[in-house]
Amino acid sequence: MHRLFVGIDPPEAIKDQLIDLMGGVAGARWQSDEQLHLTLRFIGEVDRHQANDVVAALASLHAPRFELSLAGVGTFDKRGQVNALWAGVTPHMAVHALHKKIDQAMVRVGLEPEHRAYQPHITLARFGRDTAGLDGFVAQHGGLASAPFAVDDFCLYESELTNAGSVYTIVERYRLD
Template identity: 55%
Template structure:
């Protein structure tokens, strides 16, 4: 079985800006450089044949170049407890449209639709036990780090003792270009 997701790769300049703000938040498990990405669609566990279908379907997704920049930080919580710290991107409309095209391609091969609202973000830290506000992380947008998005990738996630290891399986278009 393969645990798959579709995501944007981030150029080094963007990853460096995100890595530079790591630290100073109690209980944070910071994402490593190789874990930083912007998820377009989580697929989940599929067998080898389904993985091949996913790869072929993604090849039909039309992507046109658009620019993104890092935006405001935010959090996700589970039952009132913060479990994820993330940084958003701006503008959100074009990356949202790409996520919809990816979802449509996956629907055509029989995968169920994504039911959660798409919130374009880059996870920077995860938490096991945190209940209150985050102190020590910038509340304002990070430094401007614009980049052109010209493609996306199919990734595989392997869960281990030290968190998840991610590997790009296939790229569609060119994954990024610096402005």
């Protein structure tokens, strides 16, 4: 079985900017350089045959290149408990359009459509219960911004769950038009 997702691999300068922010929040499990990405579509566990269908479906997509910039930070919670800290991106229109095309392609290969509302972001940290310092971090970095960066491709990633955390490997890169 293969645990897959589709995402954008930000340029090193953006990853460096995000890595430089990390720290000062108790209980944060900060993402490594290799883990920083903008998820376009979580696929989940698929067998080898369906993984091959996913690869082919993604290869057939056509979408224009676009630019994004970092834009603020925020949190996700589950039942009132913060479980993730993220950096936002702007503008949303092109990345939403790409997400929609990818979701439609995944439905064509037999996967369920994405049911959650899509919010483009780059996860910075994950949390258990301890989030001491998080409010200060969000206040300090709420105005996070970057120069625009080109999005020339998107990637199919494989995720391996290990005792040390998730390991993400880029399986394939797909060029945008």
